[in-house]
Structure formats: structure tokens, C-alpha cells
Amino acid sequence: MPVKARKNMWPFLVRFECILFLASAFSVITHLSQGLSPRINQSHLIPSYLKNRKSGLKVEGSNFTLGGFPFLIIAGTVHYFRVPKKYWRxxxxxxxxxxxxxxxTHVPWNLHEPKIGEFHFTGNLDVMAFITTxxxxxxxxxxxxxxxxxxxxxxxxxxSWLLxxxxxxxxxxxKGFIKAVNLYFDHLISRLLPLQYNRGGPIIAMQVENEYGSYYLDKKYMPYVKKALEKRKVEVLLMTADSGRVLGKGRIKNVLVTLHMKNIHKGTYKELSSIQGHSPIMMMVYTVNSFDSWGVAHHLPDGHMLxxxxxxxxxxxxxxxxYMFHGGTNFGFMGGAQHLNGYYPVVTSYEYxxxxxxxxxxxxxxxxxxxVFRSVIGTLQQPQYEW
Incomplete structure (x- = not known):
């Protein structure tokens, strides 16, 4: 082979040897990795040392504790289904x-199962991605x-297909309602289990149903919902939420009672104390304002009262x-209506x-x-948790 031809082949041979080296290295790494336990749960990016946490959110006397430390919950509601996914973070x-x-955040059954047996948990309904974020x-x-x-x-x-x-x-x-709930919970809860606190996730509590004390048609229903969650391995603290006048009706044995109201009255405090002693008080729904209805003036918050x-x-x-920290938008026909002293449908904006x-x-x-919250957190000296 002429000298000039050999010189022209050198770059090709060097590149070829590099490709062979990289392929060989990749093969070795792949082989070795098969025998190693992963340090990271790739599904939810949870470090392995967080997977077996035991001391989650607990009621200890008149306080909450989290990880064994006093914990004051300062929460805000955001509905993932009312906010485009690209804006979640x-x-x-x-x-x-x-x-x-x-x-x-709340999980809307009607959006996740719009037709019987047809489940949606992707895109704007990817509740797992929202919780992970x-x-x-x-x-x-x-x-x-x-x-x-x-x-x-x-x-x-x-x-609506329930009807x-x-x-x-x-x-x-x-029977027909329970059958539908069981199927839905089978699909929903299994996706949420890895995100519980004891498995290294951020979920520290779940609410059982919602304000059932105002409805209360079946005294066996709330115990059923609690059992349905526990049967599917929900292990975090469970709560109920009701307004003051129906606290007793919506309660379940061994489940923390929380409040849905703007402010607490002495009568409510007395009733709550009679139900669960001096447990910590959680204003589960502090209603910042109200939704807007068609044909009614826009509601504006009273900052001084808040x-x-x-x-x-x-x-x-x-x-x-x-409720709400950020309201978002009622897309399509998801908005409901109030029908007490007249019919008042919710407008598209859920600014609230x-x-x-x-x-x-x-x-x-x-x-x-x-x-205000920064000053409170600074006073409490709450510990910083690793993720």
C-alpha cells in the first residue's frame, strides 16, 4: 500500500478502535450493573436511605410531629388538573x-375514569408526576x-356514568357504587403507594372522603372508605374534614377530625375537644374566598380580614x-354549580x-x-428535611 494511502487510513483506524473500546466498556458496565442493587428508585428518584422511614406525621398530645420533630402544617391547595402541566413547577x-x-391536592375520579374502566393518568392528569414535583x-x-x-x-x-x-x-x-369505587381505588392507590412517607415519598397524610357530615346518608360508608384505603396499603395518617355543625356526623373511629370553616367559634372548639380531646387543630379548609358564578359580581378577598x-x-x-393557594382554570365542562337558593354555575376562572x-x-x-409564614417558621425552628 502506498505511503499516502496508509496515512489517509490512520484517522479511520483510530476512530474504529475508539468505537470498539466504547462498545466493550458499555458491555462490561451493563454486565456489572446487573449484579448491583440500584441506589436510586428511578421511578420516583427517591434515595434508598429514605425508603424505610418510620416516624411520619403523627398526633402527639396537642401537636403534630413529623420525623419525631414538632411540625406545624402551613399548607396551600393547588389542583393539578386545573393547571397546565408545564406550569406545575x-x-x-x-x-x-x-x-x-x-x-x-384533590384527585377527581370523573377525570381519571371518564368512561367505565377507562383510566387516564398521563399528561395533565399525571398526579404521580405532580406529587413528585x-x-x-x-x-x-x-x-x-x-x-x-x-x-x-x-x-x-x-x-356521571354512575347515574x-x-x-x-x-x-x-x-353495591353498585362500592363496586365502582373499588375498581377506581385499585388503579389509583397502587400508583400512589410508592409516594408515601414511609417509602421515601412526600405524602404524609390522606383525607378520607370530603365533608361527609353534611351528607351523611349511610353510617357504614365512611368506615368502608377508611378500610378501602387501608386494605390497599395506605399507611400514612388519615383525616376527615367537616364544618363545625356536623363534626360528629363525619367522624370515623381512630381518624383525626379536621375543620372546614373560616374561623373557629367557642362552640366548635368545645365540640371538637369532646370528640378527640386536645389533639392538634387542623383548619383543613380555610376558605380564602369563594368561587365566582355566572351573573354574579367577582369576589375579591379582604386582605385585612385574612x-x-x-x-x-x-x-x-x-x-x-x-383553599386555594392557586385556583387555576375550569377547563371544558369540569366546573360544577351551587343549587341552594337558585342555580349558580361556576365560571371558567377558578381564581377563588x-x-x-x-x-x-x-x-x-x-x-x-x-x-407572616417566614416569621412563624423561623420562630418554630423547624428542621430541614433531606429529599
Whole structure:
């Protein structure tokens, strides 16, 4: 071979040897990795040392503890299904920056199972990705899986196809309803189990149903829902949420009772104490405002009243949840209606007087409460948790 030809082949031979080396190295790495246990749970990016945490959210006397440390829940509600997925991280980062330590979100059955046996858990309904994002920005999560969630949704988040059964009795132990709930929970809960605190995830509690004390058609129903969750290996702290006048009706044995109201009255406090002693008080739904209805003036939050209420609750060491921290949008026909003294359908915007506007912009109230919560967290000296 001429000298010039040999020189021209050198670059080719060098590249060929590099390719062979890389292929060989990749083969060795692949072979070795088959015998190694992974350090990271790739499904949820959870370090292995977090997978077997035991001491989750607990009730100890009049306080909550998390990981064995005193913990005051400062939560805000954001619904993943009302916010485009590409904005999830932005909204949750703003929640964390606002001084909040916990995200509360509800799971709408009607969106996840729009037709019998047809389940959707991708895209904007990827609740697992939403919870994982909350974990990544440093928020704990309290989940409300229903089956009924309210949340000003059509039929409270129950799928309309349930009504095909002319004998259907919603939110009861009616056989047809229970059968549908069991199938739905089989698909939903199995996806959520790896995200529980004891498995290294951010979920520290779950709410059983939603304000059943106001409905209360079947005394066996709430124990059934509790058992349905526990049967599927839900191991985090369970809660119920009801307004003051029906606290006793919605309660379940060995489940923490929480409140849905704007402020607490002496009568409510007395009733709550009679039900569960001096357990910590959680304002599970502190209603910042109300939804807007068609034909009715836009609701504006009273910042001074909000500040007064929240300072009073924090002074009394209440844990609390802002409903809503960020409302988002009622897409399509998901919005419900109020039908008490007239028919008032919910408008497309679900801004709800929240601390973030529908488009994610800050409100003046956001900055005010950011300063309040930072001062509270600084006073409590809450520990920083690794993720």
C-alpha cells in the first residue's frame, strides 16, 4: 500500500478502535450493573436511605410531629388538573417561596375514569408526576383521593356514568357504587403507594372522603372508605374534614377530625375537644374566598380580614390550609354549580381569591403572608428535611 494511502487510513483506524473500546466498556458496565442493587428508585428518584422511614406525621398530645420533630402544617391547595402541566413547577416553587411547607391536592375520579374502566393518568392528569414535583421543590403532600372530593367540580368529582344505574345511591355502601369505587381505588392507590412517607415519598397524610357530615346518608360508608384505603396499603395518617355543625356526623373511629370553616367559634372548639380531646387543630379548609358564578359580581378577598384570621390561628397553633393557594382554570365542562337558593354555575376562572392569580401572577396578599409564614417558621425552628 502506498505511503499516502496508509496515512489517509490512520484517522479511520483510530476512530474504529475508539468505537470498539466504547462498545466493550458499555458491555462490561451493563454486565456489572446487573449484579448491583440500584441506589436510586428511578421511578420516583427517591434515595434508598429514605425508603424505610418510620416516624411520619403523627398526633402527639396537642401537636403534630413529623420525623419525631414538632411540625406545624402551613399548607396551600393547588389542583393539578386545573393547571397546565408545564406550569406545575412554577406554581409549586412559588408556594415553597411563600413560606408554605405542605401541598394539598384533590384527585377527581370523573377525570381519571371518564368512561367505565377507562383510566387516564398521563399528561395533565399525571398526579404521580405532580406529587413528585412537589417533593423536588421541598413540599410535603396531603392527598384527598375521594371518592367524592367536592372542589366545585361537576358532581363533586364523581363520574356521571354512575347515574346510568337508576337505583344508584351515591356516597353510600350501595353495591353498585362500592363496586365502582373499588375498581377506581385499585388503579389509583397502587400508583400512589410508592409516594408515601414511609417509602421515601412526600405524602404524609390522606383525607378520607370530603365533608361527609353534611351528607351523611349511610353510617357504614365512611368506615368502608377508611378500610378501602387501608386494605390497599395506605399507611400514612388519615383525616376527615367537616364544618363545625356536623363534626360528629363525619367522624370515623381512630381518624383525626379536621375543620372546614373560616374561623373557629367557642362552640366548635368545645365540640371538637369532646370528640378527640386536645389533639392538634387542623383548619383543613380555610376558605380564602369563594368561587365566582355566572351573573354574579367577582369576589375579591379582604386582605385585612385574612391577615387577622391567620394571625389568630397561628397564635393558637392551628395548622391550616389555604383553599386555594392557586385556583387555576375550569377547563371544558369540569366546573360544577351551587343549587341552594337558585342555580349558580361556576365560571371558567377558578381564581377563588387565591394568593396567586389564575395566570400565576403574585397578588399583594402573597407578599404579606410570605412575611407572616417566614416569621412563624423561623420562630418554630423547624428542621430541614433531606429529599
Amino acid at each position: 412554577d406554581r409549586l416553587l412559588k408556594m415553597k417561596a411563600g413560606g408554605f411547607n405542605t401541598l394539598i 412537589a417533593s423536588e421543590v421541598g413540599l410535603w403532600v396531603i392527598l384527598c383521593p375521594g371518592p367524592y372530593i367536592g372542589s366545585d367540580l361537576d358532581l363533586g368529582g364523581l363520574p 346510568k344505574d337508576p337505583k344508584m345511591k351515591l356516597r353510600t355502601t350501595y 391577615l387577622k384570621d391567620v394571625r389568630e390561628m397561628l397564635k393558637l397553633r392551628f395548622s391550616l390550609n389555604f 381569591g387565591a394568593l396567586l392569580r389564575e395566570n400565576g401572577d403574585y397578588t399583594p396578599e402573597y407578599t404579606t403572608f410570605q412575611e
